[in-house]
Amino acid sequence: MAYDDLRDWIKTLEKHGELKRISEEVSPELEITEITDRVSKSGGPALLFENIKGHPGHKVFINQFGSERRMALALGVERLDEIAERIHTLMNLKAPEGLLDKLKMLPQLGALTSAFPKTVSAKDAPCKERIRLDHFDLNYFPILKCWPHDGGRFITLPCVVTRDPRSGKRNVGMYRMQVYDGQTTGMHWQRQKVAAEHYRNALRDASALQSTESPLTASVAAMAESAGGAVAIPDGPIGGLPQVALGNLKGSRLEVAVAIGTDPATTFAAIVPAPPEVEEYLIAGFLRGKPVEIVQCETVDLQVPAHAEIVLEGYVELGELRSEGPFGDHTGFYTLTEDYPVFHLTCVTHRKNPIYAATIVGKPPMEDAWMGKAVERIFLPAMRMQIPELVDIHLPVEAVFHNLMLVSIRKSYPGHARKVMNAIWSLGQAMFTKVIVVVDEDCDVQNIAEVVLRVANNIDPERDIQFTLGPVDSLDHSSRLPNYGSKMGIDATRKWKAEGFNRPWPAMIEMDRTTKEKVDALWEKLGL
Numbered sequence: 178m179a180y181d182d183l184r185d186w187i188k189t190l191e192k193h194g195e196l197k198r199i200s201e202e203v204s205p206e207l208e209i210t211e212i213t214d215r216v217s218k219s220g221g222p223a224l225l226f227e228n229i230k231g232h233p234g235h236k237v238f239i240n241q242f243g244s245e246r247r248m249a250l251a252l253g254v255e256r257l258d259e260i261a262e263r264i265h266t267l268m269n270l271k272a273p274e275g276l277l278d279k280l281k282m283l284p285q286l287g288a289l290t291s292a293f294p295k296t297v298s299a300k301d302a303p304c305k306e307r308i309r310l311d312h313f314d315l316n317y318f319p320i321l322k323c324w325p326h327d328g329g330r331f332i333t334l335p336c337v338v339t340r341d342p343r344s345g346k347r348n349v350g351m352y353r354m355q356v357y358d359g360q361t362t363g364m365h366w367q368r369q370k371v372a373a374e375h376y377r378n379a380l381r382d383a384s385a386l387q388s389t390e391s392p393l394t395a396s397v398a399a400m401a402e403s404a405g406g407a408v409a410i411p412d413g414p415i416g417g418l419p420q421v422a423l424g425n426l427k428g429s430r431l432e433v434a435v436a437i438g439t440d441p442a443t444t445f446a447a448i449v450p451a452p453p454e455v456e457e458y459l460i461a462g463f464l465r466g467k468p469v470e471i472v473q474c475e476t477v478d479l480q481v482p483a484h485a486e487i488v489l490e491g492y493v494e495l496g497e498l499r500s501e502g503p504f505g506d507h508t509g510f511y512t513l514t515e516d517y518p519v520f521h522l523t524c525v526t527h528r529k530n531p532i533y534a535a536t537i538v539g540k541p542p543m544e545d546a547w548m549g550k551a552v553e554r555i556f557l558p559a560m561r562m563q564i565p566e567l568v569d570i571h572l573p574v575e576a577v578f579h580n581l582m583l584v585s586i587r588k589s590y591p592g593h594a595r596k597v598m599n600a601i602w603s604l605g606q607a608m609f610t611k612v613i614v615v616v617d618e619d620c621d622v623q624n625i626a627e628v629v630l631r632v633a634n635n636i637d638p639e640r641d642i643q644f645t646l647g648p649v650d651s652l653d654h655s656s657r658l659p660n661y662g663s664k665m666g667i668d669a670t671r672k673w674k675a676e677g678f679n680r681p682w683p684a685m686i687e688m689d690r691t692t693k694e695k696v697d698a699l700w701e702k703l704g705l
């Protein structure tokens with residue numbers, strides 16, 4: 178099921194009784210947060226605020242993914258596991274052995290063709306209904322101030338499009354944007370994210386280009402060269418160049434386009450932790466079963482979803498950084514200020530009467546809990562490609578996802594649980610997992626009580642806990658250093674002789690089948 182655009186999606190939500198329109202006047206500063214927070218904590222509907230203080234005629238759409246049912250509806254399935262099954266089938270494609278086999282493959286090949294985005298002309302792109310080139314003021318839109326100590330208003334649901342200056346590959350990632358003034362915002366791509374690498378590549382290219390002109394940047398370029406031109410650029414505020422060299426890069430830019438208010442599959446694709454090689458438009462097309470229609474921007478060489486409500490075009494100037502935050506984050510704490518690149522607006526295009534799409538993050542569970550749940554379900558088959566012994570995973574919402582991953586495995590050799598921990602710590606954004614708990618396959622990791630029972634009973638802490646060091650999430654406020662700290666794995670599997678465990682391991686208590694069936698038959702009569 179593919180929604181044409183945000184409006185089609187809103188209509189569907191309304192038809193399913195999953196949307197509430199709010200005509201009472203509310204402020205985009207804090208009030209929308211408080212209302213949405215209460216609604217998301219009680220499993221309530223998506224909200225369309227139609228009377229925004231200071232923004233007559235504007236609408237704010239929020240909490241669109243805020244329940245398991247809406248998340249599934251957004252991706253056009255009954256259960257999120259259906260998508261995992263589709264991906265699984267696709268990954269298991271075998272070369273066909275006859276005509277019948279070939280015919281059976283057609284739907285899967287169809288799913289692949291529909292993944293490729295389709296370029297449409299500006300006249301077929303609703304996002305171009307209004308084109309505003311001159312000194313447009315971002316404050317025209319009802320952008321939210323989310324929490325009391327936030328540094329300002331933040332665009333919270335932006336699909337940020339960039340292109341790798343080296344490979345030419347596009348990326349769409351969701352990175353929040355703090356509004357500094359009418360024409361500039363922060364660009365909060367964390368250093369391990371794909372757009373941050375595009376930015377670093379632009380820096381590498383620019384400093385290499387300028388190396389003949391400036392002795393300072395020449396030394397930086399030389400450092401990069403000495404490591405095969407790869408990553409020997411010393412640490413800077415975004416894992417980029419040292420501050421001294423940055424001044425010489427004035428005028429060099431990385432183009433950026435931002436789509437706000439896209440169809441739900443496209444919005445969701447922007448948060449999926451896919452490998453950098455996989456473009457999000459492909460993921461969205463695959464999820465919707467229909468190509469994403471994209472259109473060329475007016476002032477930058479990038480393409481955005483043609484049906485977006487709002488498109489911001491512009492650039493970040495290489496080397497320019499500005500303090501970003503604080504921001505009440507999805508950890509339940511404020512993220513403190515840190516330097517990030519600055520986005521400069523060159524053009525805004527939007528639909529007539531644009532609907533401003535937003536989300537609120539804060540103490541879980543909030544809307545992003547369900548987005549995270551969908552990522553967990555959809556990514557399991559992809560993780561199994563790397564770690565085939567994985568039975569199931571669970572990232573409890575209360576632990577804010579990457580802080581805790583419960584994993585069940587088919588244990589087959591000594592040390593297997595530790596192998597799995599290390600594999601997870603090396604897998605894309607799963608590197609951020611602070612605590613991994615590994616249990617045997619007969620433990621249902623979706624059942625937290627069962628996991629706690631196993632962990633508490635099965636571990637000899639000194640023996641079964643493994644610490645390691647490595648990159649941690651930029652939002653972690655407790656690590657010894659920003660972005661770098663320790664992680665812990667707990668091996669709560671049954672211990673084997675081959676692992677040096679020489680005592681007998683007791684069986685878990687379970688009633689036998691015959692007795693259970695007998696009691697089942699008796700149950701009504703017992704009147705219990």
Ligand SMILES: Cc1cc2nc3c(=O)[nH]c(=O)nc-3n(C[C@H](O)[C@H](O)[C@H](O)COP(=O)(O)O)c2cc1C
Nearest residue numbers: 349350351352353365366367370371372448449450
């Ligand atoms: C509501 C929401 C806000 C997010 N904000 C940020 C952010 O400000 N910075 C960031 O680096 N990641 C943020 N993320 C996570 C990224 O979107 C996610 O890591 C995504 O996979 C990044 O895309 P990439 O792999 O193409 O870089 C956010 C996710 C959600 C759901």
Ligand SMILES: [Mn+2]
Nearest residue numbers: 348349371453
């Ligand atoms: Mn990406």
